Amino acid sequence: MEVYFEDKRLGRWDSGRKIFFLVDRTKYLEEYLNNDLIELKLSTAVKIRNNDEFLVEDKKLEKEKVIVATGVTWRLKERDMVANTIQYIMEGVKIDEVHTMKFLFYQGLVGYAWIFPLSENSVKVGIGGINVSVDELENKLNSIIKKYKLEGKVVKREGAPIDMGGLKPEWGGGPPYAIGEAIGAVMPLTGEGIRPSIITAHALATALTKNNNYKKILSGLGIYKASKLQRKILERVLKQGAELPFKDKELSPKTIEAIYKLGMGELGLRDLLSLASKLPSLLRGII
Numbered sequence: 001m002e003v004y005f006e007d008k009r010l011g012r013w014d015s016g017r018k019i020f021f022l023v024d025r026t027k028y029l030e031e032y033l034n035n036d037l038i039e040l041k042l043s044t045a046v047k048i049r050n051n052d053e054f055l056v057e058d059k060k061l062e063k064e065k066v067i068v069a070t071g072v073t074w075r076l077k078e079r080d081m082v083a084n085t086i087q088y089i090m091e092g093v094k095i096d097e098v099h100t101m102k103f104l105f106y107q108g109l110v111g112y113a114w115i116f117p118l119s120e121n122s123v124k125v126g127i128g129g130i131n132v133s134v135d136e137l138e139n140k141l142n143s144i145i146k147k148y149k150l151e152g153k154v155v156k157r158e159g160a161p162i163d164m165g166g167l168k169p170e171w172g173g174g175p176p177y178a179i180g181e182a183i184g185a186v187m188p189l190t191g192e193g194i195r196p197s198i199i200t201a202h203a204l205a206t207a208l209t210k211n212n213n214y215k216k217i218l219s220g221l222g223i224y225k226a227s228k229l230q231r232k233i234l235e236r237v238l239k240q241g242a243e244l245p246f247k248d249k250e251l252s253p254k255t256i257e258a259i260y261k262l263g264m265g266e267l268g269l270r271d272l273l274s275l276a277s278k279l280p281s282l283l284r285g286i287i
């Protein structure tokens with residue numbers, strides 16, 4: 001994993017093990033849906049009225065049996081930290097280091113860009129940020145593609161708002177119950193939402209099968225604690241006028257590892273203190 005600021009490499013950490021996985025979400029979901037118990041209706045929108053009424057083909061659903069998993073569109077207007085994103089999947093690119101993920105930070109961008117290789121000749125390259133338009137992001141993305149010599153064929157162009165405001169157990173319900181990004185299950189510093197969403201789905205399954213309180217389980221999750229810390233850091237960066245503490249820094253592998261752990265919500269106290277000594281302005285007043 002490598003971290004850059006204004007296209008200068010600040011540091012690199014070789015994890016020595018697989019830490020990032022690329023998931024084919026369609027295939028992943030199909031595995032679960034291949035099941036006689038499930039009646040699946042593809043390409044069928046559920047009409048939602050006032051966050052409270054759910055209709056499929058004009059038939060009202062029993063609210064007690066609804067699990068909202070619509071992603072960020074649920075209660076979108078009530079979210080206070082929404083980032084725009086844009087990502088290309090590119091082919092015909094020459095990738096030297098297939099197992100190296102690059103994270104690129106820029107002055108003035110509350111967010112980051114990413115270069116995630118898919119193979120020796122294909123890559124996911126994207127960028128996201130708060131208070132910045134998709135057009136501005138896409139211009140920057142195209143300059144990154146040139147700078148990092150990733151020119152090839154764009155086979156997919158995608159993007160969506162991401163809720164960076166953190167997990168909201170109080171939105172969990174029910175009824176209706178809600179899981180995933182619908183309740184902000186996204187790590188605020190990274191925009192990582194797949195793993196946190198699965199964790200909330202697992203929490204709901206546990207609550208329903210063991211007759212426990214879902215909101216209480218959500219409030220006890222490690223990702224909830226981590227997302228609260230990350231949100232505080234993000235608020236600070238936004239308040240400081242988008243000043244990231246990376247300028248003129250060189251980051252040791254240990255510090256990059258601590259940044260990784262912070263992003264994943266796995267930072268222990270020791271790592272946290274060590275990170276605070278390396279990047280004091282990031283955590284001042286927070287720990």
Ligand SMILES: Cc1cc2nc3c(=O)[nH]c(=O)nc-3n(C[C@H](O)[C@H](O)[C@H](O)COP(=O)(O)OP(=O)(O)OC[C@H]3O[C@@H](n4cnc5c(N)ncnc54)[C@H](O)[C@@H]3O)c2cc1C
Nearest residue numbers: 045046069070071085087159160180181192193194195197
């Ligand atoms: C460009 C980009 C890159 C990302 N990269 C990563 C990454 O590398 N790693 C990571 O962990 N996360 C990443 N994320 C975040 C991650 O994709 C989301 O947090 C995650 O997909 C949320 O999962 P979900 O199931 O809650 O919602 P979604 O994946 O958003 O799924 C919700 C589904 O519900 C459907 N839906 C919505 N409303 C209705 C309705 N009324 N009726 C019927 N269907 C409806 C939608 O069409 C969608 O298919 C990225 C997000 C973006 C935008």
